[in-house]
Amino acid sequence: MTDFRQLSFWHDTVPDDLTPRTALDADLDVDVAIVGGGLTGLWTAWYLLERDPSLSIAVLEKEIVGFGASGRNGGWCSALFPRSTVSLERAHGREAALAMRRAMIDTVDEVGRVAASIGLDIDYLKGGTVSFARSGVQLAAAKAEVAEAAVFGVDQVELWAQDRVKAAGALGASFDPACARLHPAKLVRGLARALESRGVVIYENTEVTDYASRSVRTRLRTVQCKDVVVATEGYGATLPATRRRMLPLYSMMIATEPLPDSIWDEIGLDHGQTFTDFRHLLVYGQRTADNRFAFGGRGARYHWGSSIRSEYDRVPAVFDHLRRTLGDMFPAIGQVAVTHRWGGPLGVSRDWHATASYDAARGLASAGGYVGDGLSTTNLAGRTLADLMTGADTALISLPWVNHHSPSWEPEPWRFLGANAGLMAMTIADAEEKLTGRASIAAKLMRSSTGH
Incomplete structure (x- = not known):
């Protein structure tokens, strides 16, 4: 791709010319080599330098920083984790499950704190998530979500009555305050610039072909290092070592032209609020800082052999479905035009359980399997990997996702x-x-x- 602005609405509106950085053109020796220029890798670099500013770190990216899911997602910085609290309790015990929930909730604020500390404007506004209940079955699901949160006593989810919501046909909603709206490309691109100012070297147009203990191979060069961080998420399916560890699942999005405040008043969504409902084929959206809808959902099929191609990023039938669904939920939008259509792969592990892992003996770290909940989880992954790699004795290294091993896909x-x-x-x-x-x-x- 030569015009990276076509990747998504976020890339089209980020204050950055998106010119690729220099490719790796010589063999390299560093303390840490990070494979992948998305948020997992960048946050890991950020917190490694917080722990040890003397580290030499190189990031190796096939395209440009934020090319993948980190730059194309729905802009939800939420406390969502791929496995429910009930599921985590069943697998790891109650205290571990509660610790994971507390860590995820804190992560929403941590992203905002770091962005503010470096003067990075990412359109961050913590307005929470409204989950509309648009049928009796969905209302029962909303009530069950609120009841489950009350049992565990960590998530502050509440039930909204019908008179408080304005989505068409809504009988009520659940509201979770632990979510912020943001502009993902502003975050990932801005974080990369901040890292460069601290001495991290980022190589773009540099395709990694394989990695092993303490070394990374690109098409032409070799990087020797003390630690390798594999931060490829859905794109792990393209590497021999991780081909069946991560399944690339495609998600699609649309963005509308800006709507006037009068329409937003009728719709009833405030700035900073994200939204969804309780259907099973997931949809998700936000009111952007410039008053658009950014709205996405599942529906695109999985491709044979976990293949990833640019032509898979756009599925007209799914885009049409998203536009119809948005109009069905909010009839007040009328014939508002769709200005951007895009998609891309996210990473799914076989047991839908994200991980942050480190093998000290081999010098191999990795994180991923966020199943679409990565905008915040990548930050927690970066802090966790940094603690593991530097030997810090913190509460994060005892979280139940640490060194979790998911089975391979069939x-x-x-x-x-x-x-x-x-x-x-x-x-x-x-x-x-x-x-x-x-x-x-x-x-x-x-x-x-x-x-x-």
Whole structure:
């Protein structure tokens, strides 16, 4: 790609010319080599320097910083984690589950704190998430979410009555204050510049072909190091060592032209608020700083062999579905135009359990498997990996995701059949609930297969 502004609305509006940095043109010897110029790698570099400013760090990126999910996501800096609190309690015990929840909630504020400390304007505004309940089944799900949060006593989720919400057909909503709206490309690009000012060297147009203990290979050069940080998320499927550890699942987004304040008053979404509902085929959105809708969702299929290609980033049928869904939720938008359409892969581990891992004996660190919840989780990953790699004795290194090992995805054709069957099951689940007015059996079966 030569025009990176076409990647997304966020890339098109970031105050940055997006000119690629210099590629690696000689063998290199550093303390830490980071594979991937997204938020996992950049946050890890940031906190490593906080722990030890003397470290020499190089970031190796195939395209440009923020090319992948870090620059194309929905702009939700939330406390969401791929596994529910109930699931974490079942797998790791109650205290570990609660510690994970507290860490995620704190991470939402930590992202804002760091951005403010370096004077980085990322349109950060903590307005929370409104989850609309647009049917009796969804209202029951909202009430269950609030009840579950009350049982654990960490997440401050509350139930909103029907008279407080304005989405079409909404019977109520749940509200979670632990989410901030932000502009992801401003965050990832700004963080990269801040790191360079602290001595980190970032090489773009530098494709890593493989890595091993204390070394990284690009197409032409070799990097020797004390530690390797693998921060490739969904793109891990393109590397031999991680080909079946991460499944690239595509998500799509649209952005509208700006809407006047009078329409936003009718819609009832404040600045800083993000929103979704309780359907199974996930949708997510925000009111941007310049009064647009940025709205996304699942629906794009998985591609054979975990392949990742630029042509997969745009699926017209999914874009049409998103525009219809947005209009169905908020009829007040009328015929507002869609100005941007984009998509890209995110990383899914086989058990839908994110990890931050470090093998000190081999000098290998990695994090990922965020399943779309990475805008905040990458920050927690960076702090956790920095503590593990520098030997810091902190509460973060005892969190239940540390050194969690997910099983590998099945070989083809089972991976293709299973991933796309899951997508179909979520579509069927929404249709089933609309038809029967009862919680979906298909959704229940899918939750059990992913450990939820």
